[in-house]
Amino acid sequence: MTTHLISVHVHAPEEQLTTNLTPPAKCLREGGTVAFPTETVYGLGADATSISAVQKIYKAKGRPSDNPLIVHIASLDMLEEIAISISDLAHELMHALWPGPITFVLHKHPSISSQVTGGLETIAVRMPSHPIALKLIALSGRPIAAPSANLSGKPSPTQSKDVIDDLWGRVDWIVEGGDAEVGLESTVLDVTGSVPMILRPGKVTQEEIIKIAGACEIDPAIMGASIDTSGIAKSPGMKYRHYAPEAEVHVYIGSNTEIVKTFFDLTQKQLEMGVKKVGIMAFEEDVCVLNQLFRSANFNFDQIEVRACGPSGDLVMYGKNLFNLLRGFDALNCDVIFVRGVDEYGIGHAIMNRLKKAADGKVTRI
Ligand code: TXA
Numbered sequence: 441m442t443t444h445l446i447s448v449h450v451h452a453p454e455e456q457l458t459t460n461l462t463p464p465a466k467c468l469r470e471g472g473t474v475a476f477p478t479e480t481v482y483g484l485g486a487d488a489t490s491i492s493a494v495q496k497i498y499k500a501k502g503r504p505s506d507n508p509l510i511v512h513i514a515s516l517d518m519l520e521e522i523a524i525s526i527s528d529l530a531h532e533l534m535h536a537l538w539p540g541p542i543t544f545v546l547h548k549h550p551s552i553s554s555q556v557t558g559g560l561e562t563i564a565v566r567m568p569s570h571p572i573a574l575k576l577i578a579l580s581g582r583p584i585a586a587p588s589a590n591l592s593g594k595p596s597p598t599q600s601k602d603v604i605d606d607l608w609g610r611v612d613w614i615v616e617g618g619d620a621e622v623g624l625e626s627t628v629l630d631v632t633g634s635v636p637m638i639l640r641p642g643k644v645t646q647e648e649i650i651k652i653a654g655a656c657e658i659d660p661a662i663m664g665a666s667i668d669t670s671g672i673a674k675s676p677g678m679k680y681r682h683y684a685p686e687a688e689v690h691v692y693i694g695s696n697t698e699i700v701k702t703f704f705d706l707t708q709k710q711l712e713m714g715v716k717k718v719g720i721m722a723f724e725e726d727v728c729v730l731n732q733l734f735r736s737a738n739f740n741f742d743q744i745e746v747r748a749c750g751p752s753g754d755l756v757m758y759g760k761n762l763f764n765l766l767r768g769f770d771a772l773n774c775d776v777i778f779v780r781g782v783d784e785y786g787i788g789h790a791i792m793n794r795l796k797k798a799a800d801g802k803v804t805r806i
């Protein structure tokens with residue numbers, strides 16, 4: 441199929457946004473598929489009220505259709521068409537945190553097809569803050585179902601080139617709009633019970649939600665290291681191996697000194713065993729030390745790719761770089777990747793959640 445591409449500047453004036461986004465918005469209204477930027481990751485959108493449009497998303501991504509989609513809205517008016525029985529607490533959280541990188545799980549409106557919600561009676565809804573996403577949705581006049589715009593099983597796309605790599609020829613439109621600010625998918629928060637429950641950690645943290653709601657739990661299922669492929673997960677997306685680069689990923693948590701020593705020894709061992717290329721993702725400070733060590737030990741730099749996820753004090757930067765680095769290691773044909781893990785606090789929850797999945801649970805505390 442023919443894919444149309446358009447580049448739009450995030451800070452383009454209002455009229456220009458409207459002119460540029462009118463054709464893809466029309467395509468959404470007519471039941472087509474449009475990939476677009478959001479502040480978290482790029483999304484692949486289709487009209488959430490059309491079963492045939494939604495089916496096109498599953499087809500383009502190669503995604504199992506029991507994995508429900510997030511429905512994106514541009515204003516609170518749109519909420520009434522898709523969700524019912526919204527609690528006061530949910531309203532309070534929405535007012536405080538929308539538009540932004542958080543998705544609320546609510547009771548589904550009967551008019552929304554269970555195709556969108558993977559058979560569930562609940563629906564996940566997000567109002568993104570990205571000006572292009574908001575304008576596109578508003579112009580289409582429809583609630584837009586949009587999972588991350590990657591092929592199923594690949595890391596989520598944080599740049600338009602990732603979307604082009606994965607979905608060119610599989611979707612009607614790709615709207616380019618720069619790099620995603622957050623780089624990790626939204627926090628998914630179930631607000632159908634009396635205490636809000638995080639089903640997927642993201643940029644909006646448990647601590648922030650507690651400040652507004654007084655309490656917030658994290659679904660115990662997402663705290664475990666391994667991936668549960670049996671039974672019914674609360675957030676069905678959690679049971680699939682996600683965010684996975686093609687290389688084998690091993691995550692290590694420890695002090696900077698321990699990490700440097702471990703990554704050096706592991707790399708040496710892998711190369712001795714005949715592995716062709718080793719990738720390393722570490723904090724900026726450790727990258728410098730590791731490169732020096734490899735140089736003094738006369739390692740062949742064609743066989744090692746050492747990349748910085750950011751400085752140790754900046755986990756927001758780590759979150760922003762994570763998926764991009766994982767995709768980069770694949771493009772460089774790394775066979776094994778050693779990754780610096782972090783403590784599960786604040787945004788560290790979200791980073792470790794994605795890393796555990798990329799590593800298929802291979803996480804070691806040194
Ligand atoms: O940041 C994001 O959320 C991005 C951008 C494009 O908005 N979207 C995204 O969508 O990450 P997706 O489809 O890749 O992830 C949706 C997650 C899955 O883990 C899914 O299981 C969960 O939300 N989800 C969707 N509907 C749900 C529901 N009714 N109850 C519980 N979890 C739900």
Ligand code: MG
Pocket residue numbers: 587588596
């Ligand atoms: Mg996804």
